[in-house]
Amino acid sequence: MKIKGLLAFTALLATATFTNAQQTYVDLDSGGVDFIYTKKAPSEAAQGTQYYIENFNAAKINDSKEIVLARYNAYSDEMEVKVHDEIMVLDPKEDMVVALTNKSATxxxxxxxxxxxxxxxxxLVLVSDNPNLKIFRSERxxxxxxxxxxxxxxxxxAPMYKKRDAKxxxxxxxxxxxxxxxxxxDIMALIPGKEKDIKTFMKKNKIKVSEDNDLKLLGNYLNTLL
Incomplete structure (x- = not known):
């Protein structure tokens, strides 16, 4: 009797463990063969965000003096514009420029x-803007x-929006x-004959090629060599 009681307790404990783990213990009366089924968790909405800059910001399109509210959707690669509280998608044209007036991004x-x-x-985000040389960054x-x-x-x-490494x-x-x-x-070799000058500049200014501010400074310098 004690052995049967112990077996019953062990079976009850195992069933409780499987239940906590989203599993169900089922006896289908199949000749002593038991089956365990895992309950599929319900799907959830995607976490994270589709934007590097979440809020709409005042912006100018090309040389227009008109101010619009815009934000870039880095998941769909679309420029969203708010018009009378309705979100519209800007029809992109070649070399179109959307510049946030707070200068946080162009x-x-x-x-x-x-x-x-x-x-x-x-x-692409314009990182360094000079007459002879420009550097851009992708936001994806x-x-x-x-x-x-x-x-x-x-x-x-749950599904999650994640940033890709910048290029x-x-x-x-x-x-x-x-x-x-x-x-x-490779950066030092961008301008033939100027490798040593570029190397010296990068070392002196501790240029990190993954930092926008450093690339802006580097772009300004490379522009003077062209």
């Missing part, structure tokens, strides 16, 4: 060549899919906008 819809040599056309957000547990001991993970692009003498390597030796 977006350019333009063609460029990525690191694989493939052409693309998206909004992707949706990481939801993940349902494989076993009852894992937790459900930089450069344009010299009004030529093509091309991918800009983040390797220091």
């Amino acid at each position: 977006y350019v819809f333009t063609q460029y060549k990525n690191e694989d040599g493939e052409m693309g056309q998206n909004y 957000i992707f949706l990481q899919p939801e993940k349902h547990p494989d076993t009852g001991y894992q937790k459900y993970k 930089y692009y450069i344009q010299m003498n009004n030529g093509e906008i091309v991918h800009m390597s983040d390797r220091r030796k």
Whole structure:
């Protein structure tokens, strides 16, 4: 009797454990073979945000004097504009510029060549703006899919918007906008014959190629060498 009681308690404990882990213990009267089913967690709304700058900000489009409220959707690559409390999507045109008046960002819809040599056309953020040299940065957000547990001991993970690593692009003498390597030796070789000058400048100013402010300073200097 004590053994039966112990077995009954163990079975009850196992059932409680499976229940807490989103599993259900089922006896289908299949000749002593028991089956365990994992309950699928309900899907949840995506977490995170589609925006680097969440709020709408005052902006100017190209050379227009009109002020609009705009924000960039880095997931859909769309410029959203608020018109009479209704959110509209701006129809992009080649080389269109959307500049936030608080100077926190300037977006350019333009063609460029990525690191694989493939052409693309998206909004890029203008990091360094000079007559002979410009540096741009991409802002991209992707949706990481939801993940349902494989076993009852894992937790459900809701879908989440996440930022992609920034990529930089450069344009010299009004030529093509091309991918800009983040390797220091590649940057030093951007202007043939000026490698030592660029190396000295980067070392003296402790330039980090992943920092916008540093790239703005670098762009200003490279412009003087062209």
